Amino acid sequence: MPVITTIEDLRRIYERRVPRMFYDYAESGSWTEQTFRENSSDFEDIRLRQRVAVDMSGRSTASQMIGQEVAMPVALAPVGLTGMQHADGEMKAAKAAEDFGVPFTLSTMSINSIEDVAEHTNKPFWFQLYTMKDQDYVSRLIQRAKDAKCSALVITLDLQVLGQRHKDLKNGLSAPPKLTAKTIANLMTKWSWGLEMLGAKRREFGNIVGHVEGISDASSLGAWTAEQFDPSLDWHKVEKLMEQWGGKVILKGILDAEDAKMAAKLGADAIVVSNHGGRQLDGALSSIRMLPQIMDAVGNDVEVHLDSGIRSGQDVLKALALGAKGTFIGRAFVYGLGAMGQNGVTTALNVIRTELDTTMALCGERHVQDLGRHNVLVPQDFGGCWQT
Numbered sequence: 001m002p003v004i005t006t007i008e009d010l011r012r013i014y015e016r017r018v019p020r021m022f023y024d025y026a027e028s029g030s031w032t033e034q035t036f037r038e039n040s041s042d043f044e045d046i047r048l049r050q051r052v053a054v055d056m057s058g059r060s061t062a063s064q065m066i067g068q069e070v071a072m073p074v075a076l077a078p079v080g081l082t083g084m085q086h087a088d089g090e091m092k093a094a095k096a097a098e099d100f101g102v103p104f105t106l107s108t109m110s111i112n113s114i115e116d117v118a119e120h121t122n123k124p125f126w127f128q129l130y131t132m133k134d135q136d137y138v139s140r141l142i143q144r145a146k147d148a149k150c151s152a153l154v155i156t157l158d159l160q161v162l163g164q165r166h167k168d169l170k171n172g173l174s175a176p177p178k179l180t181a182k183t184i185a186n187l188m189t190k191w192s193w194g195l196e197m198l199g200a201k202r203r204e205f206g207n208i209v210g211h212v213e214g215i216s217d218a219s220s221l222g223a224w225t226a227e228q229f230d231p232s233l234d235w236h237k238v239e240k241l242m243e244q245w246g247g248k249v250i251l252k253g254i255l256d257a258e259d260a261k262m263a264a265k266l267g268a269d270a271i272v273v274s275n276h277g278g279r280q281l282d283g284a285l286s287s288i289r290m291l292p293q294i295m296d297a298v299g300n301d302v303e304v305h306l307d308s309g310i311r312s313g314q315d316v317l318k319a320l321a322l323g324a325k326g327t328f329i330g331r332a333f334v335y336g337l338g339a340m341g342q343n344g345v346t347t348a349l350n351v352i353r354t355e356l357d358t359t360m361a362l363c364g365e366r367h368v369q370d371l372g373r374h375n376v377l378v379p380q381d382f383g384g385c386w387q388t
Contacts (some may be wrong), residue, residue, distance in 0.1 A: 004347050007332045013339035014085075018193055020186045021171035022084050026334045029278035033184055035286065036278025039309030042286040046318045047377040051364025061356055065326040066152060066248050066269045066303060071101030072353050073368060074316060076345075077307055077330035078128030078154060078252075083111020084175050085338040086193075087200035096345035098123050105154055105328070108141065109225075111175060113206030124151035128252070130159060132228040137212055140289045142244055146208075152269070152337035153245045155238060156276075158253030160231045163280040176203040196341075215221055218222065244268045252307065252330045255290050259298035262303035270326070271298075273306035277330055285384070288319060293383055295323035313355025320368065321376040322328040 004010060014025055029036025061072040076097050082089040090112035097104035098121050105126040106117050117125060127145040131137050145153065176197075177183050187194055197203065208225070209215055215224055230237075242249045251263045252272035263271045273291050275284045287308040293305060306319040307328035316327050332352065337346030360368060363375045 003244045004045075004351065007335060007348060007351055010335040010344060010348055010351075011331075014335040014337075014344075017024050017190065018085055018338040019177060019183070019190050021168075021173050021177055021183065022081065023338070024167040024171055025081060025165075025173055026079070026085065026331055026338075028281060029166045029282060030165050031276065031282035033282065035139065035282050035284050036273055038286045039275065039278050039288070040311055040315075042289050043309060043315045043318055045379055045382060046288070046322075048314070048317075048359065048363055049375055049377060050362055051355075054364040054366075055360045056366060061353055061360070063326070063368050065103060065305070066250065068103065068151065069101075070103065070326075072294070072316070072349075072356060073320060073324075073326040074310075074349070074352060075103040075126070075305070075326060076105055076327050077328035078105040078107035078110075078126075078156070079330050079334055080109030081106045081175055082107065082334065082337065083113060083200065083202060084177075084197075085334055086341050087196040088112060088116075088202075089337055090117055091201070091204055092342035093333060093345050094125055096333075096342045096349070096360055100346060102349065103152075106150075108184055108207055109205060111200075111202050111204065111206055113202070114141075114144050114150070116206060118148035124149045126150060126152040126154055126250070128154040128156055129241070130156055131230045131241065132298050133230050133381060134212070134228060134320045138241075139244065140211065142241075144211075145334075146245075146247075152248040152250055153241075154250045154252050154272070155241055157233070157238070157259075158255070158274070158276050158280050159229055160233050162229060163276070163282065165279060176204060202249045207247045235262055236265065242266065242268070250305070254294065255284060255287065257293050259303075260294045260298045264298045268302055270303035270305055272305045272307045272328060274326070274328070277308050285386075288315075288322070288336075289382065289384065291319065291322050291324060292320045292378070308351075313352045313357070314359050316352060316356050317359050317363070317371060318376060320371045321373060322378075323373075 063073040090110045094104040094117045108130040127150040248269045250270045251268045254271045273287045303325045305326040306324040336348030
């Protein structure tokens with residue numbers, strides 16, 4: 001068993017173990033992948049203030065996200081196709097998150113369904129909604145999340161039009177994978193993944209197949225999803241979805257101060273500063289670079305979370321120091337899941353918590369809620385001298 005000390009350790013095992021098309025699905029961005037790269041690299045521009053001779057006993061990373069007690073302010077982000085990274089992936093990731101004490105967010109485009117995850121967990125999880133043209137389907141999907149006692153609805157706002165991801169197109173990404181000569185050759189080298197997938201509960205999109213008339217296999221599903229993302233989504237429709245849900249709502253995909261103000265005005269419980277992990281608008285600024293501007297715009301009007309680029313507990317600390325009340329990890333937990341299943345997700349969370357706790361101590365803080373701008377050194381031009 002290798003010694004795992006970083007998220008990068010998990011990524012290397014994940015790359016060896018999971019079929020190329022699913023690895024590339026997670027480890028890629030749109031177009032040139034500039035935003036995908038800068039989501040992580042921009043964290044390096046923020047430096048930490050070392051403090052000494054401070055009582056560091058009794059430290060705690062415990063906090064709250066939208067009023068929910070969490071072991072640390074980190075939620076598992078919604079990631080499509082998680083059940084193809086490892087057999088029963090969504091159920092295993094949700095269970096790991098539940099046992100650890102952090103929120104799990106199930107994607108609309110998950111392999112395991114809402115009902116599957118609810119059956120295998122004991123505490124409420126969050127559900128992420130993509131807005132589709134089929135309003136009847138969306139209404140039924142929301143009701144299914146209510147029936148499963150999901151405690152928050154995460155509405156994704158930045159996928160009205162799908163950003164082009166070259167690797168997915170070249171790999172012929174599908175669930176289950178199409179058996180071409182190329183994929184067969186690759187799958188033959190991933191025998192442990194294949195053996196586990198043989199016993200998986202599902203290998204197609206569990207929230208869609210069987211819930212939409214005429215969708216019974218991968219081919220009909222592909223045609224349906226390609227036409228379903230709703231390009232007409234606007235703030236009025238967002239408000240209607242919030243009313244239909246009637247519970248706590250998190251609006252994900254905010255990368256502009258004006259949009260943050262609109263989300264706060266609608267009464268969202270939280271917003272997620274996110275560029276979809278660099279998978280949508282390539283050339284957009286990184287989430288961490290936009291965070292200070294958005295914090296200045298909304299202040300305490302709405303709880304702010306940050307997603308995209310987090311690979312360590314130090315990244316979490318930097319986001320919290322710049323004002324975020326919570327963070328989301330996507331790739332970081334997927335690496336663990338693909339590498340070692342449920343134990344891998346737990347390992348990823350432990351790595352991040354250990355890094356967060358140690359770094360917090362060396363910065364002179366005992367409680368994660370006390371982190372602030374006084375703990376970091378930010379370049380004067382970190383926000384950039386951009387003109388509109």
